[in-house]
Amino acid sequence: MRYYVMTLFPEMIMEGMHTSIIGRAMDRGLLSLEAVNIRDFAEPQRKSRIDDYPYGGGAGMVMQAEPVYRTWESIVGKIGRKARCVYLTPAGRVFDQPLARELALEEDLIFLCGHYEGIDERVVEEIVTDQVSIGDYVLTGGELAAMVVMDAVSRMVPGVLTNELSGLDESFSGSLLEYPQYSRPEKKKKKEVPQILLSGHHQNVDRWRREQSIRRTLERRPELLEKAELDKKDRKYLQELLANREEM
Ligand code: ADE
Numbered sequence: 073m074r075y076y077v078m079t080l081f082p083e084m085i086m087e088g089m090h091t092s093i094i095g096r097a098m099d100r101g102l103l104s105l106e107a108v109n110i111r112d113f114a115e116p117q118r119k120s121r122i123d124d125y126p127y128g129g130g131a132g133m134v135m136q137a138e139p140v141y142r143t144w145e146s147i148v149g150k151i152g153r154k155a156r157c158v159y160l161t162p163a164g165r166v167f168d169q170p171l172a173r174e175l176a177l178e179e180d181l182i183f184l185c186g187h188y189e190g191i192d193e194r195v196v197e198e199i200v201t202d203q204v205s206i207g208d209y210v211l212t213g214g215e216l217a218a219m220v221v222m223d224a225v226s227r228m229v230p231g232v233l234t235n236e237l238s239g240l241d242e243s244f245s246g247s248l249l250e251y252p253q254y255s256r257p258e259k260k261k262k263k264e265v266p267q268i269l270l271s272g273h274h275q276n277v278d279r280w281r282r283e284q285s286i287r288r289t290l291e292r293r294p295e296l297l298e299k300a301e302l303d304k305k306d307r308k309y310l311q312e313l314l315a316n317r318e319e320m
Contacts, residue, residue, distance in 0.1 A: 073178070073229050075105045076147045076155075077218055078140065079185040080122070082107035084215050094223060097232040105222075106147075110135070113142040123188050132189035137198075140184065140191060144199045147182055155180035156201045158221065160214030161190070164203035167221055171204070175221070176228035183221070185214030247300040249293060251284035283309050290314075 077085045085107040090098065097103045111120045115138060122140075123133035148154055156178055165171070175181060184191070184200060196203075206217040226232050254265040268280045286309055289296050302310065 073103050073176070073226065074151075074180045075103065075183065075222055076151070076180065077105070077107045077183045077185065077215075078110055078143045078147070079107055079183075079215055079218070080110055080187055081185075081213070081215055082109045085185075085219065088215075088219050089222065093232065094226050097226060097229070100231075102229060102231050103226055108143055108147060110139050110143045113139040113146070115139070126189060130189070134189055135186060135191040137192035137195035140195045141198065144182065144184075144195075151180050151182075155182050157182040157184060157199050158202045158204050158218075159184040159186065159191070159196060159200040160206070160217035160221070161186060161203050162205045162208070162210050164205040166208075167204050167206050167224070169224070172221070172224040173228050175225045181222075181225070183214070183218040185218050187213045247289075247296050248285040249288045249296070251281040251288070279305075282306065286310055287313060 079085055086105070089095065089105055094103065098105060110122055114120045114122045115136075122136055124136055126132070126134045144157065156175070158175070158181060160183065204217070204221060206220045211217060254269060258265050258270070266280070268276055271277070286297075286300075286302075286306060289300065290310065290313055297310070300306075
């Protein structure tokens with residue numbers, strides 16, 4: 073996977089991404105990352121300014137179309153084709169695990185990070201294939217959102233997680249939240265590790281974990297249960313939880 077990020081803060085992207093699992097995957101050549109400074113493509117007569125007042129008035133400034141377009145052209149020229157281009161904006165489709173999985177199938181991904189009050193709509197229409205939001209809140213710019221998306225996509229790229237199964241087994245893979253995890257010591261300030269996890273009985277452990285996932289999902293994100301793939305045993309357990317709730 074090759075990432076190209078159009079941004080006003082390339083150092084933020086490079087420093088933010090060169091750590092931990094993603095940093096190691098880059099060192100191993102599984103991922104590459106280039107942050108391209110939109111300011112380098114400013115109109116020469118405007119020095120390095122790339123924003124201007126919005127037509128129609130209103131607060132704030134708008135990123136101009138031309139510098140963004142030229143930045144994109146330089147990247148597309150390098151790749152040799154118009155790769156998928158993701159614009160991070162609170163007005164986009166909300167990012168989720170299915171979209172992470174879908175984007176992980178691409179060989180190249182271009183990200184466009186906005187600032188100020190937004191980007192001139194004409195260049196958005198021209199170059200952007202996907203408008204993506206990371207949630208219903210407003211950030212000061214798209215960089216953190218682009219890093220969130222790259223992180224989630226990268227862990228779905230084959231080989232990035234050395235423990236391959238962990239990419240599949242976690243929250244949202246089956247639309248359920250993840251079960252709680254425990255490690256040593258067995259007892260900490262009177263709080264003990266659930267006995268079943270020490271039993272060595274894998275089937276019972278799996279069942280317990282599954283039920284914990286269902287319980288957590290019901291408590292924290294009940295709307296996810298509508299999409300979850302539940303078998304007969306799962307549904308029975310869920311019914312019991314709901315019945316107990318009504319009793320309370
Ligand atoms: N830019 C500003 N806020 C954002 C958000 N919530 N998601 C994606 N990009 C953004």
